[in-house]
Amino acid sequence: MEPVTDDDECGSSTLNSNLKIGDKVCVKSSVKTPKYLWGSVNYKSIGSVINVQGETVTVDFPEQEGWIGEVSEIELVVSADLGFPTHNCLKIGNRVRMRSSVKDPKHGWGSVTHNSIGVIKKIQGDSLTVDFPEQTDWTGIVSEMEAVP
Structure with missing residues (x-):
């Protein structure tokens, strides 16, 4: 049996493998320190995916363009409607x-x-x-x- 994580509450973890350029994303609240560090980005930052290569994603955040992170560290930010x-x-x-x-x-x-x-x-x-x-x-x-x- 798999442990339940914070990510399961939002149901977003299954969406990560479907990241596309242009998707709006944020760093998951369960991530303490991203693999490639925070830079100017924080939990409230919402950015657009500009590249996905394997498990690495590049995001343009308002606070920092070209931020690099792991796909598993971010989640989609999508409209509730x-x-x-x-x-x-x-x-x-x-x-x-x-x-x-x-x-x-x-x-x-x-x-x-x-x-x-x-x-x-x-x-x-x-x-x-x-x-x-x-x-x-x-x-x-x-x-x-x-x-x-």
């Missing part, structure tokens, strides 16, 4: 809040604060729409949000 997991397994209907590390959200704060908890209404690509008590139809970036238990 296609029925696939998204970054950190965020799905429509999840309760979320702004990550504490985010100081200046890409689309602004509006009436939302770090203490606001809302429900994801829509996910499209890297963007999501959240209904907060303070503001409905708030638009943000998936990587700026975290799930709230």
